[in-house]
Amino acid sequence: MGTCLKKFAAFCLVLLWPIGVINLGIAQERTYIPTRTAAGEPDLNGIWQANNNAHWDIEAHSASAGPVLVLGALGAMPGGMGIVEGDNIPYLPDALATRNEHFANRLDRDPAIKCYLPGVPRATYMPYPFQIIQGAEHIMIVHEFAGAVRTIYMNEHTAAPADSWMGWSNGHWDGNTLVIETEGFNGMTWFDRAGNHHSDALRVVERITRRSEGTLIYEATMEDPNTFSRSWTIRMPLYKRIETNAEILEFRCVEFVEDLIYGQLQK
Amino acid sequence: MVHRQLNLREIVSGMLVGVFLASGVVTEISGQAGSGDYEVPRTAAGHPNLQGFWTNQTYISLERPENVDKAFYTEEEVSALEEGRAVNESAQTTPGTIPDVHYDFTQFGLDRSQATFARNLRTSLIVDPSNGRLPRMNAEGLARAEAVAEHRSRVGRWDSAQANQLDDRCMIMRGAGPPMLNAGYNSNYQIIQNRDYVMILVEMIHDARIIPLDGRSAPPERVGQWMGLARGHWDGDTLVVNTTNINGQNPINGSSQSMTVTERFTRVSDDAIDYRFTVDDPATWDRSWTAEMPMKKTIGPMFEHACHEGNYGLYNTLVGARLEERLERETSLRERQRR
Numbered sequence: 001m002g003t004c005l006k007k008f009a010a011f012c013l014v015l016l017w018p019i020g021v022i023n024l025g026i027a028q029e030r031t032y033i034p035t036r037t038a039a040g041e042p043d044l045n046g047i048w049q050a051n052n053n054a055h056w057d058i059e060a061h062s063a064s065a066g067p068v069l070v071l072g073a074l075g076a077m078p079g080g081m082g083i084v085e086g087d088n089i090p091y092l093p094d095a096l097a098t099r100n101e102h103f104a105n106r107l108d109r110d111p112a113i114k115c116y117l118p119g120v121p122r123a124t125y126m127p128y129p130f131q132i133i134q135g136a137e138h139i140m141i142v143h144e145f146a147g148a149v150r151t152i153y154m155n156e157h158t159a160a161p162a163d164s165w166m167g168w169s170n171g172h173w174d175g176n177t178l179v180i181e182t183e184g185f186n187g188m189t190w191f192d193r194a195g196n197h198h199s200d201a202l203r204v205v206e207r208i209t210r211r212s213e214g215t216l217i218y219e220a221t222m223e224d225p226n227t228f229s230r231s232w233t234i235r236m237p238l239y240k241r242i243e244t245n246a247e248i249l250e251f252r253c254v255e256f257v258e259d260l261i262y263g264q265l266q267k
Numbered sequence: 268m269v270h271r272q273l274n275l276r277e278i279v280s281g282m283l284v285g286v287f288l289a290s291g292v293v294t295e296i297s298g299q300a301g302s303g304d305y306e307v308p309r310t311a312a313g314h315p316n317l318q319g320f321w322t323n324q325t326y327i328s329l330e331r332p333e334n335v336d337k338a339f340y341t342e343e344e345v346s347a348l349e350e351g352r353a354v355n356e357s358a359q360t361t362p363g364t365i366p367d368v369h370y371d372f373t374q375f376g377l378d379r380s381q382a383t384f385a386r387n388l389r390t391s392l393i394v395d396p397s398n399g400r401l402p403r404m405n406a407e408g409l410a411r412a413e414a415v416a417e418h419r420s421r422v423g424r425w426d427s428a429q430a431n432q433l434d435d436r437c438m439i440m441r442g443a444g445p446p447m448l449n450a451g452y453n454s455n456y457q458i459i460q461n462r463d464y465v466m467i468l469v470e471m472i473h474d475a476r477i478i479p480l481d482g483r484s485a486p487p488e489r490v491g492q493w494m495g496l497a498r499g500h501w502d503g504d505t506l507v508v509n510t511t512n513i514n515g516q517n518p519i520n521g522s523s524q525s526m527t528v529t530e531r532f533t534r535v536s537d538d539a540i541d542y543r544f545t546v547d548d549p550a551t552w553d554r555s556w557t558a559e560m561p562m563k564k565t566i567g568p569m570f571e572h573a574c575h576e577g578n579y580g581l582y583n584t585l586v587g588a589r590l591e592e593r594l595e596r597e598t599s600l601r602e603r604q605r606r
Contacts, residue, residue: 133466135461140475261428261582
């Protein structure tokens, strides 16, 4: 009996394995035809937000105590099934050691604690909403966290003119999918609060597809030969903030970290 | 972009004014609203198209100078004023002074003579009151200004991060608004529209103003924000933006958190938007006041202005102030021991 079930499960796995999206259970709704903007593009406009625990750790993880004693249960890390295809980030040995060091020292090292721009793709799945505004030549992505913004250049594709926190993004449509290629990172951002990191050689290719009226499928593939042995992909649904009074509010967090960063220099 | 600035820097050393006058980046806009026969380009959704990169860089001050008693300069007068300011901005600072610590605007192409700017023949940005000056501040406004000055007199500018100016703290810049007053340099804006929103990205500290056009209700009073909360609508071909819920922490000439701002954006030519705003703040002025300034088309792209992330200035300033205090203490201790 047991063997029979196992065989059946193995059969199912073999059957489903090649269909990547089913790994994370977020298949495209077959009947959904994306609405179009007045300009005729797939309509991705709206306020969107991830609803998962990847901002703690993009790899699968158990719940565990947090690093800030006084925060108690509220500062503890909830478990998560991870958003990395194949579960593990393919770190080079040194880079894996750095990740573990980062994790041990995350209160000192996580750049987002200091209200620094969170980078890509981290900004997408932080627990803050962001808004997509599709213009004629540029698509804007405005994040609530630290007021981070991205301009996606749809027509004039150029190489990054300078390194930056949020990178330099060129976009194009592949059918109904918005494809964004981002480079020119300064290498100072992380993927999550667990110390997962990359270098300034990072290149991110995001694919954003409307899955239904209320959801997007978000996929990002990372390449960084200084840090990873091969490219790897994350995937998750993003949810529309459908309440009619939803707005990206200011989270001007500089104000909230001045005592942390400069407090010891006070008179 | 970077190369162009460096080349200009080389030229600038001897010929700043000549470059400035020959650069062709100055567009003259007298400040009069649309001439009527200009056909406003439209977005796919049918709205007037304001999209692109714009600047409201200007030498004209908010208030009319005391010694001027007319609303418009002549061509010659405004040219002379611009030349004088350009020379002034490129003047080198005295080594060892506080201004000398700041980077050289001219070197980085940030001075107004090298960047695109919107020429304006007005003698003040304020058009109402007609004397081009702010209304007299009322008793409530004066009392608040006095309290602020009193507080400042008790706190040293370098005592803490919070005691520093907002721009030194990378909190918010003057150009963010509303109202969007030119920031002095980098007064650049990128406008993006979809059917339901207009977004204005302010280059300085990447502040995005998101303006909903869907007729949503006024925000709850308890929400206060540095840039307030905006509600927009189209009045013919003019974008009207009403902003409330301003927290008053970045005051404009002494304004309070009861300030509301009504802005009007009208595209008057392929390379200009007429920008007009009215400030209403009964806790500061007994009457509203209105200013007008052109926004001139400029070239993109805008670069990421990650101010806080690279704010070594604030850190070093505080370190320096504490060091100075320690040295003073040590000196006085030694002197006491010597006696």
